[in-house]
Amino acid sequence: MKLLLFCFILASLPVLLLGIISYGKSAQVVRMKVSEQKALSLRQTQLGVEETLKVADQAMSHFFSSRLMISVLTEPLRPDQFQLYNQVRTELTNLQRLDTGIEEVRVWSVAGNWMITNEGLSRLDAWTQSHPEARIPELAEVTVHRPAGDASGAGESGCGSYLLLQKGLPLTAYSSIGMATVKIPACRLNEVFTAEEQKEPLYLFDDQGELILQSGNTNPQLDDAVGKTAAALAGADGKPFVLKAGREEFAVNYLVSEYNGWTYVSAVSLNELNRNSREIGWFTFYICLGLLLLFILLAYLGSRKLYRPIGNIVKQVMAGQAPPGSGESKDELDFIGRQVHFLFDAKKSLEERLSGQGELLRSFFMIRLFLGGLKEEEVTGRLLEYGLNADLRSFCVVAVQTGNLEETRFKEEDRDLLLFAVNNIIGELVPADRRLEPTVLGKTQLTVITAPDADHPEEEMYRIAKQIVKTHAELLELPVAVGISLAHSGASCIPRAHDEAVEALQRRAAFGNQPIIRFADLGESHALHDRYPRKLQEELFHSIKLLEREQSEALALTLLEQIREAYPVLYDRQFQYVRLLVNLLALANSIARQAVPPEQQQLLIDQLFALDKEDAAADWFMEKAIGPLLDSMEEQSEVRHMAIAKEMVRMVHEEYDTDLTLDTCADRLHYQSGYAGTIFRNCMGMTFAAYLARHRHQVALQWLKETDMPVKDIAAKLQYNNPQNFIRSFRKLEGVSPGKYRDMQADEEEEA
Template identity: 20%
Template sequence: MKRPLTSQFALSGLFVKLMLSFLSVILLLASFNLFSHLYLSGKVYQEVVRQNEQSLKQTVEGYENHFRLTQNMILALTQSDTWTANLGILSHLKENRRYDILSEVKSDLMTLYGNPFMHIENFILYFKAEDYVLEKEGLSTAADMFGKYYYSGEYPADFWSGQTMDNQYLKVLPAASFTETTMSSTRALGRLMPVMIKAIPYEEVYGIVMLNPQRLEQAYGDAGKNPFYIMDAQDRLLFSTAETGLPALEYAVNTSAHERIGDKYYFYQKGAQTGFTYVRVTEVAAIASGLRGMRLLLAVLLAAAVLVSLLFSLLFSYRLNQPLQRLIAAFDRKSGSVPGKVSSVKEFAIIGDRLSSILENNRFIQNDLAHKNSLVRQYAYTHKVKNIPLNASLNELEDALHSERPYASILFKLSFTRLPEEPEKHTLALWQLIQRLFTGEESENVALQPEQDLLLLLLFDPGPQSAILQVLSTLQELLAEEHSLYLTIAVSPVYSGETPFTDAYHNLSELLKERRLNGETQIIVEPRASSAKAFHLKVTHGEELHNLLQSGSEEAVFGWLDRQLEQLQNKDAAAEDFRAFAAGVAEQTSKTVMKLNLPELEMGLVAALSGEPFAAFYSTQQYSEWLQELVTPVLAAVRSGSETRDPVISFVLEYLDKHYGEDINLNIVADKLNLTSGYLSSIFKEKTGINFSEYLNTLRIERAKELLVNIDLRIQDIALQVGYQNVNSFIRMFKRASGLTPGEYRKRVGGDNQGLGSASGEE
């Protein structure tokens, strides 16, 4: 039912109240603007002056910061022991003729004048005693440098030779015009501001920094719109952008102020650090023009604001009232009743009651949808990182992940030195801390957990890598006090959007292998000079360990193991190298056990290598104890077996070890012993726990593995050397024993002369 027109425009109706409210606001704003116009007419001058003073303040801060930064960078350079030693050598260059260090000193100088933000044209080292200079172009005499290459009438060569630093560290000289004169031409270098630097501790050596004052003015000034002056603490003019000089001003001490002289305003301020006075000149006409423009603008804005406010008040009141009337009618028809009055405006009371439940339901739905979208997005990124195809129904989401934005990735691996009672809680708390450091509620960065102990961050539009490393350094300092756990952090460079996430994850996983063996948090940005391939155990070392194990001497074997671990530590080997070395020792021990016919120990060796036994190791002591525990039963069995070895089995094992490359079988060996093949087979099975043919095949495959590391040998030749006349039979038996074909095994071990496929200290 349509509401009567009188009810819509009643005094308590929304339209009337909106209109009255708008008119009240318009009247209040118009009164305020009129008062502001009258009041600010007298304040515009102060505001314009304040703006000029603020502009000069920013300029002063820029110059002061630049001078401080220049001083700090040069001070950091002069405090280097290498720099001091090099200057000492160059101070007697004619005697020692150490020209080899010139490039190193020039490289140090380049860190200053090579920085475009420092606005340094050159850094000249002047050796007064030797009467020569060193700058970016090389060596030259002082006369050539200041008479030809950097000539100025204000600063001839005699001026520089007569300068002393005394107790000053830095001295700024007035800017002057410099030229470069050659045999054929003269080139203007522009105006430069020399800054003399004391080369501590050498009194006869000082540096001359040639600052470009024009570029400083462009960076920190107002681009030459108004004349600008810089004077030192003794009121000596250092630089100006105008040809006229300054009148006498009564400078306030350690503050900023201004004076009007004639038709100009002089704004000045003293630098807190340098004591320099900075002056900017503004024409009176410019301020008066700004004042007139401000008054006219205020008047126009006031008239426009009143007119537009009236029009929009009428329009908004009408447009807001009509839809609300229709909504109320619709709500009334649906509910069939009018709720109690909760506001003086009955329309708002009705709408508030109806919309409260709707908004509550909508809020619940949006939160639930946002949570599910976040989970789906994380699911999609995880599949992209691991290169797993998404379901066809998520193709649109996968297309959305193909962003062209640059990104960086960080992979964290958590390890415990002492496993806590509830490691899952500790892991979750640490991951949450890291995510808070790099991701926020509105951040588009993504955190993924590929494994229980891994966390991968994808940082989109990350900025420079140095900012990421600064945050990681803070995290590293926090974890330095936590001795029960540590992180290995691999940091990628900033990739373009074209680099797949899978490649970034693979590169980070490889960087994790560069971790050194200790219990501290490490940040790895790039592979180190030494890699895992530098510590592979040679075949000769494997034979040496085999011989030591056969001796049964704990002292010899333990000493050999400790020496290898010490070599790894001295060569700064990665933790991965220690793991590979320990696995190689275990593999060689297993071979020795098989050769010595000790089947009762083979299951123990298999159990020792199951479940990643080295995952929690972070010191050489842990590896030493584990390896000693591994070989101790073997050494005891060797000492015990040397007394009770069966002569028949000993003969068979020694014969096979020497003739495995020949075409031999059970009958041939039985004839050697004058035994029947059936009897020999049964006694061999009884004593060794393995069939004769199985033992022979296992022996041949192990010998083949040792030969496959030599990439110069063909697989056919290796098959013949280990006793297989048919290469296909060899390949079939090799795959049955190792799960890989000979070619696949050769690729895995890399053909780098690793006898055991494990890391150790290679000579």
């Protein structure tokens, strides 16, 4: 039953959502279309009213611009000028045609002291005395449209109000000597204003917000509400709005005329607008109801088939190892739900653990970045993964060490805690988009600071270094020393930049222990010498891959002894120990598939820096790094595969100057070449051809350094088809030709 209900709900929700959205959208479209129709009808009404006014205005302008009217304004119209008066009276009568809508025209002449109306000619001063209540328009008034009561009654048309159109005469004169007034009955405009079968209220207001005309069904509350808002509509944006009148709401459309500033308003009840929407709503309801009934039937039939795989899932979960506290449940969906919740809880717990290790991962990544050995594309991917700034077009490494603590409030045992504080301060001082993760390595705090847009990045770094020194002096009253590397570009240059920054710190005594030393201050002749025994490390790793424990221990002792001799300064030596440790951890991850947790990696690094005896490093490496790595490889790797790879390596070392191939080795070992190649690649981390080419290259380097054998003979012995192929391959790996490499080695021996 629950499965049936679930299927029904799952099927009905889309139908209900579709119905609701369809109804809402259709109702919106209907309201929009009706609103557009009302706006169009209102626009047509406006055009009709303005057309009537413009016809009257044009007829009036044409008549009063005639020579007859211009000449008669200055005449006194005495009885002997009856013919002139008769011409004017005839023209005024012709002006009052049906198409113009003009009922009466009145003309005043101040210069001639007369007034002509439909009643005849009167002297202006006599008419004014006999009609004291009447008002003669000011001569300054021009083209004014407004409603007014008729002082003389309703007029011939029977309208209770009319519109006055006034013009100063002459029309083209700067100062008027007369005035013409045209009276248009308001009911004449009402013929245009009222549309056929007009039911909705329609209003016309003048530029002062006074009602001129009204048509349609009357509603006192609506009339009052529209009248109160009419004055404010003149400056509005013209968008429709909703107006509440009593308990009913109306959609109001309005237009403000640019011709005379009048406002045309129409109002339609929202109930009327929603009538069509309700019809659509009922239609949508019936469709959705039919679909729901159909889905009920489909859900009933489908749930019977759906239960079968659900039952199978329950059986499989019960057959496996159930999570703690799952128990038994009669509700299969509830049982599956609890198992899913258990998985989500486990996922959340795992994410929380990974989040807690995020900082350790970033710190260890930065240590590997400073030590070198990471590829450019790998660095870019990790930077994006850890959310660090990947723009390394221009950067410097800034190294910070705490100064002498004797004259401060701190003790020597506080130095580690102070380095942690220094790391946090620099993290807050330098914006995150301008740096990588601040890291503490031994007794030094290291930060990669970028300056991709700076014209002089060294100067920018010097400014930041001064701020670092100042901030620590103010906050902790702690003297710090800052070393700044040269500006570099690309992730592959970070190890060198690190060495430059540390080298600058180590040489600060030569500059009077200044707080800030740039590597550039050491002079152009000062160069870094990487004395790390890389070749011996490769031999050690090669021995570890072959599981030669005794030889690995001997090589490790030799490697540590060479590091001790090459780096007499304790910090430098510790840093190289960390480099060896990181490389061993990377080897464990790639060969033995033994990933060391980040917190364990950080613990190993801290232990290295804490070694207080000179000869303790060898025992520590054998106990903590090399020994466990060999044990893991012996446990996880198949000894037979390693023996096969070891034999193939022996063949390469003994027969590199012959036409040795993978097929030759596989035939001797009685294996197929593909199988032997896979074993070799899994054990050695590279293909057989790559290993053979690398060994021949190492032999070539040794011969060029230790013998005078010609280059062409070396190429022939190493099975190159011609010397040019050898030279091309050598230049690709070393960056110089074989002859140039031999000369460089000879110069280094002479300098030594």
